[in-house]
Amino acid sequence: MSKAIKKPEQPKIYKVKQIIQEAQGFKTFRFQGKMELEAGQFIMFWIPGLDMKPFSVSSSDGEYFEITAMKIGDFTQAMFNLKVGDQVGIQGPYGRGFQISEKNNIVIMGGGCGIAPINLLVERAQAKNKNITFIGGCRNQAVFLKREKIAKLIKNCYFTTDDGSFGEKGFTTEILEKLIKKGQKIDQILACGPEIMLYKCAKIAVKNNIACQVSLERMMKCAIGICGQCVLDGSGIRVCKDGPVLSAEKALTSPEFGSYKRDERGRIVKA
Amino acid sequence: MSKQKIDSRVNFLGVEFPNPIVLSSGILGMTATSMEKVITSGAGGVTTKSTNISGRDGNPCPKVITYEAGMLNCYGLTNAGFLNEKNEIKELKQRRPENPVIISIFGFSLEEFEQIAKKLDQTQADLVEVNISCPNVKEETPKPFACLTGMPRQVVKLVKKNTKKPIIVKLSPNVTDIVAIAKEVEDAGADAISAINTLGPGMVINIEAKRPVLSVGSGGISGPAIRPLAVRMIYDVYQAVKIPLVGIGGVTTGRDALEMIMAGAELVGVGSGVYYQGIDIFAKINQEIRKWMQKNQVKSIAELVGAAHR
Numbered sequence: 001m002s003k004a005i006k007k008p009e010q011p012k013i014y015k016v017k018q019i020i021q022e023a024q025g026f027k028t029f030r031f032q033g034k035m036e037l038e039a040g041q042f043i044m045f046w047i048p049g050l051d052m053k054p055f056s057v058s059s060s061d062g063e064y065f066e067i068t069a070m071k072i073g074d075f076t077q078a079m080f081n082l083k084v085g086d087q088v089g090i091q092g093p094y095g096r097g098f099q100i101s102e103k104n105n106i107v108i109m110g111g112g113c114g115i116a117p118i119n120l121l122v123e124r125a126q127a128k129n130k131n132i133t134f135i136g137g138c139r140n141q142a143v144f145l146k147r148e149k150i151a152k153l154i155k156n157c158y159f160t161t162d163d164g165s166f167g168e169k170g171f172t173t174e175i176l177e178k179l180i181k182k183g184q185k186i187d188q189i190l191a192c193g194p195e196i197m198l199y200k201c202a203k204i205a206v207k208n209n210i211a212c213q214v215s216l217e218r219m220m221k222c223a224i225g226i227c228g229q230c231v232l233d234g235s236g237i238r239v240c241k242d243g244p245v246l247s248a249e250k251a252l253t254s255p256e257f258g259s260y261k262r263d264e265r266g267r268i269v270k271a
Numbered sequence: 272m273s274k275q276k277i278d279s280r281v282n283f284l285g286v287e288f289p290n291p292i293v294l295s296s297g298i299l300g301m302t303a304t305s306m307e308k309v310i311t312s313g314a315g316g317v318t319t320k321s322t323n324i325s326g327r328d329g330n331p332c333p334k335v336i337t338y339e340a341g342m343l344n345c346y347g348l349t350n351a352g353f354l355n356e357k358n359e360i361k362e363l364k365q366r367r368p369e370n371p372v373i374i375s376i377f378g379f380s381l382e383e384f385e386q387i388a389k390k391l392d393q394t395q396a397d398l399v400e401v402n403i404s405c406p407n408v409k410e411e412t413p414k415p416f417a418c419l420t421g422m423p424r425q426v427v428k429l430v431k432k433n434t435k436k437p438i439i440v441k442l443s444p445n446v447t448d449i450v451a452i453a454k455e456v457e458d459a460g461a462d463a464i465s466a467i468n469t470l471g472p473g474m475v476i477n478i479e480a481k482r483p484v485l486s487v488g489s490g491g492i493s494g495p496a497i498r499p500l501a502v503r504m505i506y507d508v509y510q511a512v513k514i515p516l517v518g519i520g521g522v523t524t525g526r527d528a529l530e531m532i533m534a535g536a537e538l539v540g541v542g543s544g545v546y547y548q549g550i551d552i553f554a555k556i557n558q559e560i561r562k563w564m565q566k567n568q569v570k571s572i573a574e575l576v577g578a579a580h581r
Contacts, residue, residue: 006547009337013479044332048480052332087480091333222335226546227346228299228320236308238550265326266301266351 009224011046011089016082017064024142026113027080028058028068031090035065038097039121040192040215040245043067044223046089047082051075054220054240056117056192057093058146068116068145094223098124098213098245103187106130107179109172109201111137111193115145117215118192122150125190132156133184135175137193141166173200186210189248195271199258202248212248218261229266232256277564278571279557281315283515283537284437284462286371286397290315290557291572292528295519295542296375296400296441297321297346299550303362306372313554316371317363318540319356321402323377324386326352330407331486336475341494341521342543343473345407345485348377353387357394364395371397373439376430377405384426388433399436401426401461404443404468406491417443417468423452427459437462439517444470444497444504453508465517465540466508467501469493493543495521502534509535509577523547525559532572533579 018030035043037057045067046052053075058068067090069076082088098121100106106125110118115136125132137160138144144159144166151157158175159167168175172193180186191201192215205212218230218239225241232254237243251257261271279290293316294300294309300320309317329349336343350356360372374396378384384401391399403426404417416422423440430438440456442449444467453464469491477484501520509516518536522528523544531539544552560572569575 006337008339009335010475010484011333011477011480013477046333046484048477048482050331051486089477089480089484221332221346221349224335224337224546225550226298226543227335228301228305231299231302231305231308233302233304236304236311262302264328265349265355266320267326267355 009091011044011052011091013087013089016084016086016088019082019084022068023145023147025071026068026143026145028066029079029082030064030066032064034062035060035093037093038099039124040097040117041093041095042244043090043092043094045079046091047075047078048087048089050078052089052091054223056120058116058119059123060120068119070113092223095240095244096242098190098215100125100128100130100190101188101211104131105133105185105187107133107135107176107186107189109135109176109189109191109193109197111172111197112139113145114193114215119146119150121190122153126153133179133186134158135160135172137161137172137197138166139163172197173204176201176204180204180208188212191215195258198251202251202257205248206252213245214248214251215245216243216251216257219264229262275565275568275570277561279561281537281572284398288315288371288538289369291532291538291560292553292556293373293517293538293540294318294553295540296402297344298542298545300375301351301359303359303366306359306363307366308550309553310367310370312550312552313557314370314541315538316373318373318375318400319360319396320350321348321375321377321405322350322353322356322387323348323383324353324390326350326355333484333486334490336484337494337546338475341492341496342546343471343475343485343490343492344469345472345487345490347407347487348405353390360394360396373398373400375400375402375441377402381425381429385429385433388430391434391436396436399430399434399438400465401430401438401440402468404441406443406445406469406472407487415443417441417452418446420451420455423456424459427456427461431460439463439465441468442466443468444500449504450507450511453512457512457514461514463515463517464508464512465519466504467497467520470497470500493521494547495523497521498527502530505531505536506534506579510580522556523552525556525563528556528560529563529575532575533577535577535580537572537576
C-alpha cells in the first residue's frame with residue numbers, strides 16, 4: 001500500500017544580500033543560493049513574527065535569486081523596510097510554472113507587477129534561443145518594471161501604458177490582436193498580469209487557436225494544496241498546486257476567471 | 272478466488288454514505304466546488320470547514336507547516352460565516368445529491384452555539400458536526416470546550432434542543448480521559464462522536480530565525496504522527512459508548528482506514544492525508560479497502576466495525 005513520507009515544508013533562512021530600487025513602488029531583493037524552479041512557480045516569503053505571503057521569483061541564475069515586490073500593504077511595507085543583512089525565510093518553490101513550447105515563436109506578455117515573474121521567463125526563453133516577442137503594459141512610465149532591461153534583451157518589444165507616457169497608449173491585448181491580424185507567426189503566448197488582461201489574452205488565444213498559458217493570482221495560505229483557499233469555482237483547480245500557471249483552456253473552464261475571486265474568509269470579491 | 276460482491280456503503284445515523292471515507296473538517300472544505308472535487312476524487316461524504324455565524328479571518332501565515340512525521344496548523348477557524356456556508360452547501364447538494372454533507376459548526380460561547388444551532392435546519396446539510404475541540408484559538412477561549420468538564424454536556428444539550436438534524440460531537444485528544452468526555456456527550460444526547468481533533472498544540476522552532484515558525488507560535492498536530500493515538504482513542508471510546516463513531520487522525524492508506532474501522536469507527540475522516548497522497552487519496556483508500564475485503568472475503572464494512580474488540 002502507498003506510503004507517506006515527504007520532506008518537511010518549512011522556511012529556509014536567507015540573508016538579504018542586496019536590495020535594488022526598481023521602478024516607482026518596486027524593490028528587488030537579492031539572495032545568495034540555488035533556487036531551482038520554473039518561471040512562474042512561486043515561493044512563500046516569511047518575515048518572522050509578521051506573516052508569510054506568496055511571491056514569484058523574478059530572476060535565478062543558479063547562484064543568486066531575486067524576488068521583486070510592489071508595495072501594496074502592510075506586509076510589502078515591512079519588506080520595503082528590510083535592510084541588507086536582515087534574515088527572512090523562504091519556502092518553496094511551489095506550483096506549476098510556464099512550460100515553454102518546443103516551437104520557436106513565443107509571445108511573452110507582462111502587465112504591471114506581473115512583469116516580475118515574466119522577467120525570469122524572458123531569461124529562460126532566451127536561454128532556449130526562442131524567437132521572442134515581448135508585450136509589456138503598465139499604468140505609466142514611472143511604474144514600468146524592468147522595461148530597460150527587457151528592451152536590452154529582446155529585439156521585438158512593444159510597450160503600452162494607460163496614459164501613453166511610455167510606448168503606445170492602450171493595452172497589451174490590443175497589440176497582441178494587431179500582431180495576429182498582421183499575420184505574425186505565433187506558436188505560443190505566455191502571460192502574467194492583471195486578470196482582465198489574462199482573460200482577454202486567453203480568449204484571443206483560444207479564438208485564434210494559439211497555445212497559451214496564463215499565471216493566475218489567488219489568495220493562498222498553505223501553498224501545498226490542502227486548505228482550499230485558492231480553489232477555482234467550476235473546475236476545482238487548486239491554484240497553488242495545479243497552477244498558478246494554467247493553459248488558457250483550463251483557466252477558461254472556471255466562471256470566476258476574469259470575473260471574481262475570494263477574500264481571506266472565502267467571500268466572493270471582484271477580481 | 273472468485274470475485275464476490277463487496278458492499279462499501281455505510282448507513283450512518285440513517286444517512287447513506289456510498290463509502291466510509293469522508294473529508295474531515297478544515298481541509299478543502301471552503302466552497303461547493305472544492306468539496307465537489309473531493310467527492311469526484313472518491314470521498315463518500317464531506318465535512319465543511321467549521322463555521323460560526325459571523326465568519327472569521329483566522330490567523331496570519333505561516334498557518335501550516337510539516338515536519339518529518341506530520342503537520343501542524345493554526346488556521347484559527349477562518350470562515351465566511353453561516354450565510355455563505357449555507358449557500359455553498361445548497362450548491363453542493365444540487366450538484367451531488369447522493370453524497371452526504373456534514374456541516375461543522377463552532378462558537379466561542381454557549382450563546383454563539385445556540386445562535387448557530389437555531390439556523391442549522393435552514394441548511395441542506397445531512398448531519399451536523401459540533402466542533403468543541405479546535406486548539407488554535409486560545410485568545411477567545413482559554414481552553415476548547417471539549418477540555419472543560421461540564422461544558423461538552425451544555426453545548427450538546429443546547430445544540431440538540433435547537434436542531435432536528437443528528438449531531439456528531441468532535442472530541443479533543445488533549446484531555447486526561449477522552450472516555451469520560453465521550454460518555455458525557457452521549458449522555459447529553461449526542462447522536463455520534465468524531466475523534467480526534469488535532470493534538471497539542473505543538474511547536475516547531477526555526478533554529479536560524481530562533482523563533483517558532485507558526486504565526487501564533489503553536490498549532491494542532493495532525494498527519495501520520497498522531498494515527499496510533501487516534502486509533503487507541505477510538506478503540507477506548509468504542510468500548511464505552513453505544514453511539515457510532517467517526518475515526519479521524521493520520522489516515523493516509525487503506526490499511527490505516529481499516530485499522531480505524533476495526534478499532535470501532537463506522538466512518539473514517541481524511542484531511543492531512545491529501546498532502547501526503549494527493550487529492551486522489553479518497554479513491555486510493557477505497558480501492559485498497561476493497562482489495563483487502565476481496566482478499567479476506569469480507570462482504571460489508573459493517574462486518575469490520577469494531578473487529579479488533581472481538
